[in-house]
Amino acid sequence: MEISPSSEFVVQFWGVRGSIPSPGKDTVRYGGNTSCVEMRVGGKRLIFDGGTGLRMLSKDLLKAKSVEAYMFFTHYHWDHIQGVPFFAPAYLEGNCFHIHGAVPPDADSMKQHFCDRVLHSNSPVPLQELAADLKFYELVCGDTFKVDDITIETAPLNHPNGAMGYRVTWQGHTVFYCTDTEHLPDRPDENVLHLAREADVLIYDAMYTDEEYHNPKSPKVGWGHSTWQEGVKVAEAAGVKRLAIFHHEPNHSDDFLDQIETQVQEVSPGGFLAREGMIVQVN
Numbered sequence: 001m002e003i004s005p006s007s008e009f010v011v012q013f014w015g016v017r018g019s020i021p022s023p024g025k026d027t028v029r030y031g032g033n034t035s036c037v038e039m040r041v042g043g044k045r046l047i048f049d050g051g052t053g054l055r056m057l058s059k060d061l062l063k064a065k066s067v068e069a070y071m072f073f074t075h076y077h078w079d080h081i082q083g084v085p086f087f088a089p090a091y092l093e094g095n096c097f098h099i100h101g102a103v104p105p106d107a108d109s110m111k112q113h114f115c116d117r118v119l120h121s122n123s124p125v126p127l128q129e130l131a132a133d134l135k136f137y138e139l140v141c142g143d144t145f146k147v148d149d150i151t152i153e154t155a156p157l158n159h160p161n162g163a164m165g166y167r168v169t170w171q172g173h174t175v176f177y178c179t180d181t182e183h184l185p186d187r188p189d190e191n192v193l194h195l196a197r198e199a200d201v202l203i204y205d206a207m208y209t210d211e212e213y214h215n216p217k218s219p220k221v222g223w224g225h226s227t228w229q230e231g232v233k234v235a236e237a238a239g240v241k242r243l244a245i246f247h248h249e250p251n252h253s254d255d256f257l258d259q260i261e262t263q264v265q266e267v268s269p270g271g272f273l274a275r276e277g278m279i280v281q282v283n
Contacts, residue, residue: 006043009173009282013037015053016274018207019079022250029254031276034079041150041170045069048177054083066094070147073101075163085123095132103138111136155191157181159224167195173282179205179247183230196238200282204231205247232268243271
């Protein structure tokens with residue numbers, strides 16, 4: 001697909017699954033690729049996370065003679081970086097990628113972490129084959145910065161080893177990419193509420209149902225993920241227009257996710273479950 005005109009703000013989901021890819025006959029409609037979301041904003045391409053969905057996006061990017069895009073990583077758990085070694089445009093001269101993320105405590109720089117750990121130890125392709133121009137930007141949770149006239153706000157999320165949420169605002173419209181995060185047991189997460197405030201779209205990590213999260217036989221408390229019911233609460237409290245349920249549990253079938261979407265839409269008009277390939281116009 002060609003990049004959207006400079007007057008549009010579009011979100012496309014390339015990977016919507018959490019934890020591990022889950023291909024198969026039971027996940028065809030929603031998709032089995034892990035986290036990767038693209039925002040085409042004012043003529044620019046912003047890419048959030050590099051799960052296996054990034055490989056699908058790369059096929060689309062290869063249609064262009066040259067590509068400039070801005071990449072943002074929430075964190076570096078495997079399901080958010082699996083697609084990076086297979087991101088074909090990074091191996092082509094003439095392309096340029098602006099890579100943003102927090103520097104892990106045990107890394108010297110974003111560039112060192114990205115090249116030596118995200119790529120080198122996981123890729124069969126030698127690093128010297130990277131022909132694109134890679135530019136690195138080190139972020140700290142809480143930073144606010146601009147990509148031309150696009151404003152991006154960040155905040156820490158509640159996830160093991162940490163994660164970063166991204167709020168993207170352009171010409172009065174906002175999308176908040178909020179994965180991976182776990183709601184707090186006794187109060188709303190002020191970081192999440194702040195970045196979600198009056199957003200047009202909230203992309204929320206709702207990996208579980210409340211019943212699964214609190215299941216006494218296999219509780220998910222402390223695993224760093226939330227529920228769709230908590231997503232509805234955040235959307236209501238923050239005045240969000242549309243709630244997008246994201247980071248689907250790998251064992252949730254298409255039929256099960258259909259049931260969740262029905263429940264979501266009963267209590268959150270305009271809410272939906274993200275599907276691989278889905279395009280959402282932000283207005």
